[in-house]
Amino acid sequence: MYRFDLTDVQWERIASFFPDCYHHGQAGRPWKDHRPLVNGILWHLHTGAPWPDTPQRYGPWQTVYDRFNRWRKDGTWAKILDTLLLRLDHRGFIQRDLWCVDATVNRAGAAAAGAKKKSGPSAAAGRAKGDANDRAPRTCAGAFPGRLRHQGPPGL
Secondary structure (H helix, E strand, C coil), X not given: CCXXXXXXXHHHHHHHHCXXXXXXXXXXXXXXXXXXXXXXXXXXXXXXXXXXHCCHHHCCHHHHHXXXXXXXXXXXXXXXXXXXXXXXXXXXXXXXXCCCCCCCCCCCXXXXXXXXXXXXXXXXXXXXXXXXXHHCCCCCECCCCXXXXXXXXXXX
């Protein structure tokens, strides 16, 4: 078993959410076992690596990627998440008084920080005036250290 692989107990909790490998007796080639593909999807989500870098032990990366997308589109992942959260809630493990969002990887465009639109001949040509140092990004420093210009002091 590898670092991001599901344990037997974890797999038993979610295995019933995935479609039958034999298409419920209908025509079609049987699917490969879902468990290694799910482990490959979890490996990808944990590492953030590109899909083609998925280790071969999980199967072809295209198959892992295709199953991830198929199950995303048909709502399989949402059903799993809803069911697991409901179980935790019934057991009293979810506290509803505080929810935090880790926004360390959220990015905003330049316009979100109050950047002005380009205008004039340099904008039309797609080139900035001056040398390379003039094109370096500038900070949006305001009166308060560590705050953006449009943000007030902490706590207000």
